[in-house]
Amino acid sequence: MLESIPDIFLNTTNREFRVLLAIENSMKFYEWVPKEEIADFTGYNQKETDFLLTRLAANKLVQRSNGAYEGYRIYFEAYDLLALNALVSRDSVNAIGEIIGVGKESKVYEVTSGITGRHAIIKFHREGMMSFKKVRIKREHIEERRHLSWLYASRLAAKREFEVLKLLYPQVSVPEPIDHNRHAIVMSVLKGQQLAHARVDEPGWYLDEILKQVTKAYQLGIIHADMSEFNVFVNPEGCEIIDWPQYVAAAHTNAKELLYRDIENILMFFQRKYRIKRDIQGVINNITYA
CATH class of the missing domain: 1.10.510.10 (Transferase(Phosphotransferase) domain 1)
Known part of the structure; x- marks a missing residue:
């Protein structure tokens, strides 16, 4: 297993990113996304799909089911990569460094932003089921899609935080919001x-x-x-x-x-x-x- 998001990101190929995106999209409809669904989404043949899924599983980016059929879902680290890849593609992040903070509900890395030309940080939200309830998503959504609760909770938390930072900054002394994608927010470096x-x-x-x-x-x-x-x-x-x-x-x-x-x-x-x-x-x- 690769040890850090920067290492994982640099070693993840475009074809592997497409597999992760296929699983993310299909998790809206499946608790465990069938391998055939992944192959249909990506357009890869069975041999290529198997190879890519094996690599992703070895790096703890996807989890395989042991149920009635072969299915997959993504880990948080894969969600980190998908968000980071989107932010890199639009130059909101052009370099990522060391992890500088870990909490119960977030991980923070130092980055540089091509948009601002300055050092910044990227915060990956890590909300779980309790936080999902706390941010007041309708209970039936949790009950219908429990396997997605962490994904929805973290994504919604990032969206809410980015929106309120945009409202407050610069009148209130808060970090400057730069960009966000999925559960990740790029913002200015914290002072002090x-x-x-x-x-x-x-x-x-x-x-x-x-x-x-x-x-x-x-x-x-x-x-x-x-x-x-x-x-x-x-x-x-x-x-x-x-x-x-x-x-x-x-x-x-x-x-x-x-x-x-x-x-x-x-x-x-x-x-x-x-x-x-x-x-x-x-x-x-x-x-x-x-």
Whole structure:
């Protein structure tokens, strides 16, 4: 098995990409895509199809069924490759480097973007079934196509995050959105370091800066809905708020509760680490009546 997305990408042929695309498309209709369906989509003969599927399976890009018929489905890494290939084809990415972050619901690599001519990052969403429910896809879609839940969840999360970044940037201090495809987003490099791991000299000033960005987002009709010290980056100029796929509109039924939770998380962090106390209701009033 190849160990990293850059290595896998460089060693995947155009014919193998076509097989992956065939499986992705046909997973809309099959839990396990029949080998004959793959051959029909690609136009390859049985021998060529078998050879390509064997290579892809060896690299852990496709999974083979042990059921009544020979069928296949893609792994997350194959979905990564399909998204990356599309982004490379339109010059949104022209080089990919090392992995720089791994979380429960994402993997992040450093890249360069031909569109901007600058260093950037690519974030591959990794949402699973719980996140799929959280972003409020209709339950019947999950029940009818359980094998697609991770694919739909990750794709929808990326779409939501890209759209809200486009809305917020540059009025709010968030990463600059560059492009997205499937479950992947290309965005500007994050500035500074994670608030959770930073030791800042003027914590009160940084708290004010964070609340200022929350206020600006609220004025644009957006509440983060999952804020903590782990999705705020701090730097000498201020802060940057990341990880927005679970945002809600300010008019959402649960908006007040979600805003309260966001502010409570941030205030509790600053109280714990820096002994700074703020009245939460006063802070929320300042945000909602600004």
